[in-house]
Each structure stands twice: as structure tokens, then as C-alpha cells.
Amino acid sequence: MQSPLGKMKYALAFLFVLLAANFLMAQTVREGAGVNRAPDGAGHGTHEVAPSNNAQAGPIGFTVNTGNGINYNGGPVMKGTVNAYIIWYGNWNGTGSNTAATRSAIETFLGTIGGSALELVNTTYGDNTGNVSGAVHFGGSTIVSATQNLTDARVQTQVNNAITSGRLPRDTNGVYFVLSSSNINETSGFCTRYCGWHTRATLGGSDIKYSFVGNVDRCPSGCEIQTTGPNSAAVGQGGIDGMANTMSHELEEAISDPDLNAWFDSSGQENGDKCNFNFGATSTCNANGLCTASGTSAAAKYNQTFGGHNYMLQQNWRNSGGGACAQHL
Template sequence: MTLRLKLTLLAASLACATAAHAGVIKESKDSIFKPTGKGWGELDLDSMSHPEKAATLKARRTSNLTYQGGPVMVAPTNNVYYIWYGSNWDTGNGPASKSVLTTLAQSIGGSPYFNINTTYYNGSNTHVSNSVKLAGSITNSGTLGTQLTDANIQTIVTNAISSGALPLDSNAVYFVMTDSATTATSGFCTQYCGWHTNTTVSGQNIKYAFVGNPETQCPSACGANTPSPNNTPGADAMASIFAHELEEAVTDPDGNAWYSLQSGMENGDKCAWTFGTTSLASNGAKYNVTLGGLKYLIQQNWTLLPSQACTMQYP
């Protein structure tokens, strides 16, 4: 469910995840995996403990993505809310960085790139819409400090909703966009660059994501390249992480819709760190897509049509 670190880190994380369950159900060549929300799969212990269900899933086990019956975000428009977390967003290149990421959220919908997600559908054969709206944004100067746990990140989202700063919107993904001084203690820079998940607020299923800023903490691990297309290394890196999490949240919001039974990977995971054909900007930075008049280097996404593969556009 996230834009991850290099493949070596993914492999190490997967090994740790499976080892943790080794005493209960051992991993084998026929094991069934499900998404964790952080870029690697974990053994689907519930399914594997039920022989009939396990047999059905094993017959469908493949490295490709298959539909597992869960909800998909198929409303006419996919709303996005930004929570700018940390005080650095208002100093230095913070305002310019916010502008780069705001333009991305305002422009990604309707693009050939986001249209890839329209190849995904729910159980009623209703497809994802190629429409994204930046429906709102707020600033949180850092109320929970700079060392955020996963629970802290959830609290930032739920507090924003319960306080009325942002509306309760079950047809949206809330993004906690951290500044360069803030980290996530469950593995930012070492196991992931971002992630997405869901929770319940006032009886409604709410989708949210964490997108970390790697500019000073881990530029080589999470893609903060210099030069960067817009001369905002942290934001330019976050652009690809944002796209990754958005496309996963839309097609697999609860971790039980579209993913690979063989690995637990979602669409963004399948194409992490692949960018297709790139061009050079005037400052020498690589980019592969122009949105809202700005150049971005954004990872490819996994399409279901005409055959499953990584691509930068559909059709």
C-alpha cells in the first residue's frame, strides 16, 4: 500500500514479517499473502487456517493482481484532503513545496496517468473514475511532536475531522503530509516512504495515508533527488509517494480488494521505483509527466488492461 524503499529493503521486511508468524503457520511455496499497508505482504493466517478457503485462494494464487471482493472507491469523484503537519511548511522552501504538491492533487485527476485506475472495478463491475478533487487542506504545526507513531498519525486525521477542521468524508483519502523535521517511528526511511490504511470515524469508513518528507532524513532511500524537477527535493519526492498511496487507496482502500495473493502487493507496490521513459528538465532533473504546468518524476502504476503491467498511461 505504499511507495517503498529499494527492493532489498522490501525483501528484508517481508522476511521479518513472515518470520514473525513462523511458529503458527510456516511460509511455503503455496502461502497466501495479504497487504500490510506498508509495502510488503504478510501471511493471510485467517484464510490459511480454513482449508476450503485456502484451497480456493491457492488455485487463484498469482503474481498478478486479482479481485478479492472488498470495496473499491468508485464514486464520480475521489476527494483528497491534505493535512500539512509540522512547522517547516511555512518557512524556507516550505511554501514552494506546498504549491508543488497542491498543483499535483489539483491536476492528477483527468490525466492519462490517473486513468490507469479506471481499469479497476468493484463487485458490481463499477469502475474507478478518472476524477480527483483537492477538497480541502489544513495546517497542523506539530501538535504531537516530530516522532509520530502510527497511532499518532491516525489521531491527527481523526482530530482534524472531529474538530470540524475537515469534513467527515467517506469518499476521500486524508493525507498527512509531514515536513522535513518530522518522522514516523514505525519505519519511515528504513521500511517505507509512505502508507495508507483506514479507520472508522462516527460510524463511517475513513481512508487516510502518511506521506513522509525525505529531503533531509533519507534522500537516497525515498527519492529526494538533486536537482529535482521543481527545485523542491522533498516535495518532488513526496509527489511520487502521494501518487502511489492515492492509487492504492482508491483501488484497495481496506486491503481486501485488488492485490496479489502471491505477495500481498497492491498496484503501486508492483511498480515502485519504475519510471518508464524520462526526459530532462532545463535544470538537469529527470521527469516523466507534466501536470498543471509542472514537471514531476512519478512512478508507474499497474494497469489491468490490456494486460497486467506497469505503465504511465491508459489507454
């Protein structure tokens, strides 16, 4: 298949240098054009290597389907409606894409991705008591005005603070996104090693799943497939679409591998990792009139439509039919 963005000389090809520390699962940055897609699990210390022959590992009922290029490692998936929360960290009343308009658009995105064609790909994952539902509910957000850079520990602290203060509910069926404005760094490797990551921690006795995603307008070349996206408020402000892409990657992984012991392949790659920055077939803004004026003028690409918006979201690994990156079931 022709690279959907071949004219832009973007390769759908990314080297996987996975984060070894701190039990994080990360969406790695894009690599330069011309690199073949080359997953590299070297240095990945997050997971024990899964047995290569567990394709027959005991499904109870029919909720654990194996033999599709990704392995079940015994842990739970998130079932029922998954609640997504946001902690807006940094300065989200700022310039560029660090704006209230971006906050609103991202919250709309999270509030409508449930049941979308892309989200339903995740329903091919299950555990011994049930399958992922594909339902996602936006559960609320809180704003933390700050100038301090983040560390892995500070990301966790932001989640814990939001819960213990009551600004967000304590929810073991939730995914808490810490979204930083583009002036904020996450010093363990945002923009250099990853675009986002997800993990879990026991906070106040609860198994809390959370994710860091930075505003990728900090590093368009590393974390954006296009510098102007279908939802850009201005040409060159691709952060909103880039963040949505990274968030969908982390959301699918958090749901299918919430405790980092459920679904990943023998290289340690979760479903999102197996399709990192792999978008599949795309359309061009103007086709259905749902892009912003800037997205349309820049002929931005998109491959998903839901909630009245176009999005450019990487595919997800489909755990059926032998397995493949898929935009829909």
C-alpha cells in the same frame, strides 16, 4: 530497457520488506544499487494470501477484470470523484523544502492529478458495481504546527481531530494525507522501512481512508529517486517531487484497495507496490520548459506532465492486457 537513470547508478530495483503490523500498506524504501527488483512478501501480514486461481472469480458485469497479475479479493474500490485532503503536520513554514511554496505545489499536484495519463491507469480497477473513474479533487487542507514525532496511532489521531473539529469534512470517498515536515519522524519506520503508507479506520462510525507521507528530504537516499526534481525550489531539495511520487503511489492504492480487501496480488502487493520506484521512460528537464530553474540546472528527470508541471512519478500496475507497469493506458 535501459534503466532511465542508469547514468546516475540508481537501480530500479527494490527489495520489498513489507510492513507486517497495524494493517498498513506501505511504499517501501529504495534499496541500494545492483539489487534486482525482488518483491518479497515475506512477513506481510496485512492480507490473507489471495487464492492463486481466482482469475475466473466471478465478475458481475464487466467491472472486475482479472488475469492481469493482480487479484480481486471482493472488497470495494473508490468510485466517482475521490477527494484528497491534506493535514500538514510539523513545521511547514520552515526551511529547505518545508515551506509554503511546497504546500502550494503539492496542493496543485493533488488538484491536477485527476484525469492525468497516470491516474487513468487506475480506471482498469473496479468492483461489482463500477470502475474507478480516475477523477480526483483536492478537497482542502489544514495545518497542524507540532514538534512531536508521529506514531501510527498519532497519524490516525490527526485525521480524526481534523474531521471532528470540522477543519476537514467527514468524507468516506476521501483520502486524507498526513504530510509531515522533514524534522518529524514516524517511529514505526519512516525512512527505514517505508516512505509512506495507507490504511483505513472506522472513525466516528465512518470508513475513513488515510495515508502518511513524510517529507522525504529527511532521507533522500531511501525515498527519492533524485535529490533535485523537476519542481525543486533549490538544488538538493527533492522533497516536493519525492513526496508527490510517494503520494501518487499511496493514492492509487487507496483508490483501488481502500479497505485492504480489494486489489492485491498473491504476495499481498497492491498496484503501487508492484511498480515501486519503477518509473519507465523519462525525459530530462528543459525539454518543455516546465521545470524549475533548479530542476533544469540539475537535469532532473520527469515522466508525467499535467497541470502545467512535470513530475517524476512511479508507474502504476495496469490491470488489463495481461498487466504491466504503465505510465498511461
